[in-house]
Amino acid sequence: MTTSFHPPQRTLMGPGPSDVSPRVLAAMARPTIGHLDPEFIRMMDELKGMLKSLFKTDNELTLPVSAPGSAGMEACFVNLVEPGDKVIVCQNGVFGGRMKENVERFGGECILLQDDWGKPVDPEKVKAAFAEHDDVKVLAFVHAETSTGVRSDARTLCQIAKENGALTIVDAVTSLGGIEVDVDGWGIDAIYSGTQKCLSCPPGISPVSFSPRAVEAVKNRKTPVPSWFLDKNLVMGYWGGGGKRAYHHTAPVNSLYALHEALVMVEEEGLENAWARHQKLHLALRAGLEAMGIGFLVDEESRLPQLNSVMIPEGVDDAQVRTALLQNYNLEIGAGLGDLAGKVWRIGLMGSACTQRNVMLCLDALENTLSAMQAPINTGVAAQAAAAVLAE
Ligand SMILES: *Cc1c(COP(=O)(O)O)cnc(C)c1O
Numbered sequence: 001m002t003t004s005f006h007p008p009q010r011t012l013m014g015p016g017p018s019d020v021s022p023r024v025l026a027a028m029a030r031p032t033i034g035h036l037d038p039e040f041i042r043m044m045d046e047l048k049g050m051l052k053s054l055f056k057t058d059n060e061l062t063l064p065v066s067a068p069g070s071a072g073m074e075a076c077f078v079n080l081v082e083p084g085d086k087v088i089v090c091q092n093g094v095f096g097g098r099m100k101e102n103v104e105r106f107g108g109e110c111i112l113l114q115d116d117w118g119k120p121v122d123p124e125k126v127k128a129a130f131a132e133h134d135d136v137k138v139l140a141f142v143h144a145e146t147s148t149g150v151r152s153d154a155r156t157l158c159q160i161a162k163e164n165g166a167l168t169i170v171d172a173v174t175s176l177g178g179i180e181v182d183v184d185g186w187g188i189d190a191i192y193s194g195t196q197k198c199l200s201c202p203p204g205i206s207p208v209s210f211s212p213r214a215v216e217a218v219k220n221r222k223t224p225v226p227s228w229f230l231d232k233n234l235v236m237g238y239w240g241g242g243g244k245r246a247y248h249h250t251a252p253v254n255s256l257y258a259l260h261e262a263l264v265m266v267e268e269e270g271l272e273n274a275w276a277r278h279q280k281l282h283l284a285l286r287a288g289l290e291a292m293g294i295g296f297l298v299d300e301e302s303r304l305p306q307l308n309s310v311m312i313p314e315g316v317d318d319a320q321v322r323t324a325l326l327q328n329y330n331l332e333i334g335a336g337l338g339d340l341a342g343k344v345w346r347i348g349l350m351g352s353a354c355t356q357r358n359v360m361l362c363l364d365a366l367e368n369t370l371s372a373m374q375a376p377i378n379t380g381v382a383a384q385a386a387a388a389v390l391a392e
Contacts (some may be wrong), residue, residue: 010326011353013362014334015146015307016174017196017203018350020258024201027240027261028254035251044251048239050263054176054271055191057183059291061210061232063239064259066252069173071190075100075230076169077140078188079210083107085137088129088166090121092152093145093195094337095171103140106226117340119310120302121152130164137217144175146197147337149309149346151179151302167214175199176207177266177276177351178306179247189196189214195255198306199384200279200351201262205255215371236350262351278305281354282388285347288363288386292370292377293378297344306354308347309340313375318342321369329365359386 012019033040050061065072077099081087087103090096092115098158103110111133113125121141130136139161143154154170161168167189172181177198178342183191189211195201210218210232218225218232223229229249266274284304285295291308296308312318318335322345325331334346347362363382 008330011329011358011361013348013353014332015197015346015348016194016350018198018200018348019353019358020057020202021262021265021352023265024258024261027070028158028202028258030254031322032253032256034193035307036245036247039251040239040251041245042203044239044255047260047263049255050260052208054132054199054266055181055183055207056185057209057211059183059209059211061215061239063208063233063235064195064256065206065208065230066249067206068196069192069194069202069206070098071210071230072173073098073195073206074227075206075232076190076192076236077102077108077154078106078227078230079232080107080138080167080169080214081106082221084109086111086133086135087134087140088113088126088136089136089266090115090139090152090157092119092148092150093117094147095142095143095145095173099140099142099169111356117338118148118150118297118373119299120150121157123153123156126157126160130166130220131161134165138165140169140171140281143181144172144173144179144307146174146307146346148340149296149298149304149307151175151304154188155182155186157313164189169305174304174307174350177274178354179275179304183211183389187211188244195262196233196347197258197260198274198351199259199260199266200353202255204252204258207259216331217292226264264335278349278354278359281349282306282308283361284356284389285349285359287389288359289366291381291385292363292379293365294366294377297340306348306350307334308349309344310347311344312342313370316370316373316375318345320367320373326364326370329361331361331365333362356390
């Protein structure tokens with residue numbers, strides 16, 4: 001007979017999911033109630049309010065899509081891109097490539113701008129593309145490229161889109177909760193995120209927000225939104241204001257309890273304090289790794305604190321190290337993707353996993369594992385270097 005599944009207790013320092021706090025897991029185990037129950041609707045209103053603060057927006061159309069980040073991405077593109085629409089997509093890693101896929105599947109004309117993996121989106125290329133092409137409807141880019149650990153300058157890119165009368169679609173799956181995101185301040189029109197990165201919730205929900213301009217664009221479509229499930233006009237019947245809630249789909253009740261609890265925790269800490277924690281612990285991790293002789297892929301000014309792509313030392317077998325970390329330390333770190341496979345590790349410091357204890361655990365586990373393999377690293381110095389940063 002099949003028996004219950006009991007997962008091991010891991011420490012998740014990869015590209016997501018990140019460690020989920022026991023408080024969030026406990027919230028998820030509370031009794032399931034009806035998704036039209038007045039108490040549930042009260043919880044939904046609180047959730048929506050907290051999402052608006054998190055995104056720094058007054059957008060009425062702010063809600064959690066009942067599916068993972070990829071569905072939030074698709075929700076933005078399927079609502080805003082119609083056949084023939086021109087969309088500039090900036091690609092500097094895996095997720096920009098998925099944006100291109102989305103544009104093409106919905107019949108849009110994709111103008112693809114590429115930057116090297118490990119570099120931020122180049123605003124000059126975006127300006128040049130707008131100068132070259134008329135009637136661009138949307139500029140789409142990834143704020144925090146999880147495949148490389150790069151932060152692009154969302155404020156500047158949105159400014160360029162605005163000057164050219166285009167809407168913006170921004171991927172904030174890995175940025176939200178870890179670094180500054182300012183939807184209204186930067187003039188973002190459509191944004192999507194995920195719960196399992198810096199919000200430290202179980203995967204499966206995607207917070208999204210649409211500006212009034214984006215809502216207008218959806219209303220003025222010539223063709224119906226080709227996805228029934230992700231059509232924002234329909235979802236608003238359930239998530240919209242005004243107290244009237246109509247059945248659209250059965251909300252993932254317990255997953256939304258988890259998101260509510262995670263956002264309560266963000267409010268308790270303070271959003272700015274959460275950003276500062278990610279930055280500080282990134283600096284501590286960096287100091288330890290650099291003392292060991294391990295360098296970073298990304299230039300300092302565009303590094304994400306929550307996703308550290310670090311160079312694998314010469315002659316070291318990538319998979320062997322990751323397997324040893326998992327088996328001996330219950331520690332998960334991420335592998336490189338695409339051309340970076342075998343060349344970098346991706347060490348996440350996201351949400352609840354972004355702690356002093358985890359930084360020290362990771363440095364210690366890497367040092368022990370690498371030195372046992374006779375890898376060319378400096379030993380006995382990493383912990384002290386990290387501790388010095390933490391003491392600042
Ligand atoms: C993880 C991630 C996604 C996809 O989210 P899923 O929840 O895995 O569907 C999209 N964009 C970025 C930048 C991500 O890091």
